[in-house]
Amino acid sequence: MNPLTGLVLAGSGAVACLAWAHWAVWLAVLAASVGAAAAGRVLGKAVAAALVVVVPFALWALAIHGLFFPEGHTVLASFGPARVTAEGLEYAGGIVLRTAALVVVMLAFSTWVEIPVLRAALVRRGVPAQLGYVLATALGLASTVAERLERIREAQEARGLVVRKSLGGRFVAARLQVVPLVLQLVDEAGERAAALEARGQTLPGRRTSYVDEPDSRGQRVLRWVLAMGSLAVVLAVVVSAVARVLGGGR
Template identity: 35%
Template sequence: MHETMGTVPSSRIHRLNPLTKLTFAVTTTICAFAVVDYWWPLLIFCVVLVPVSIAAGVLRRFSLMLMALWIPVAVAVFLIQGFFFPEAHHVIADFGPLQLKAEGVEFAVQTALHIAVMMGGFFLLLLTTHPGSLMSTMSERGISPSIVYIVAAALQIVPTLNRRATSILHAQQARGQRIKGLYGRVRALVPLIGPLVLGAFTDVSERAAAMETRGFGATGRPTSLVAMADSTAQRLSRAVMMLCAAGAVTVNVWGVVR
């Protein structure tokens, strides 16, 4: 899903310093949420995120991840806000005791687009950055080990769960369980959830023991074996992105105050 440390990255985006890509993900998210409208996050997604994914050569994987994770969230937001948005009056359609209201649909569209930009920015970080590289870079900057671990764990949770779920499904198929078709996949969900959740707890316990053995949280500053390249241009670009994020927040606050 991302490049392996020690291999040659496949694009210039991959070779960027992980902090540059992390700053990009955070900036696009802040800028998207700063404007309460549907056209602004849509513009950021189409003009910024999609071209970057094309330049990185990860458009297909980027699209698949977004469809798999964003669509269920968008549907849930649409149903909840469309039918239960408070103080909504303009009814679009009636479904028995439930009423679909225009204000709720509008808010759901805005929220779903904001979430799409947030997911897209961090999916690009995930697809083009090895978590170990990001951890090493953040540690070199003197960031707290707890924060470094939280960020790295968040980046690895989706691919880790995906690999574990695939392994469980293969094991179930080897035992004779039929998973083909929609009905088979629905039936496979129940025996899948138990091993998936228990395996996640086991991973947490094993990882905690390994981190304690390796001196995680020690007061001394660790030395990284992998030096991540950085440049004046990248440092400048990170400063510009942070200014853009601060400007977007300022404009949003100013609009609320007025």
């Protein structure tokens, strides 16, 4: 499969999750993403990276909306000012499901795609070389976040860091791991920028690539259909929202 086909498929799934607020759409996108990751033999990497994002978000959503949802009327349990309501749990579950679908669909693509092939495909279609490199590199970094965090954690534990099992202990450990990760990514970006400059990436002119990309007429048609369909959905949602705002204003 051409990497641009995978990119359009992932983008279409993200558009569907954002355009239609229905659990069936989110479950369909999530199931399709998991199936695609399994077919591409990257399911383990995609799930591990997704858990890093989804689990903390799910805990936050359940704590805020599950316990302090103002529109909740069906009280399941109460703990002082906190009330567990069915409406709050339903709202939090919807947010978590939509976020999980968005995260998994993008990580399934980013862990599957071959960065050199994606960059070559972007440059061949007129995307500036530096922009294509930045986009491809960002996807590559996203696919290795879980691995990088694991290596940082192992290095810190070797130096004496003790990760306590309590929620507070895990948050402290997460903060100690995220700071080195961000510094590492910033330092890497500087090194890559210097390497690009030294290799003449800022010079004008046409470029050739030794990397070949698989493609077919069917894939090209599919990309155009999905791209136009996603654009139509976005325009329909925006126009509808603007019409409601203007109608309410009058």
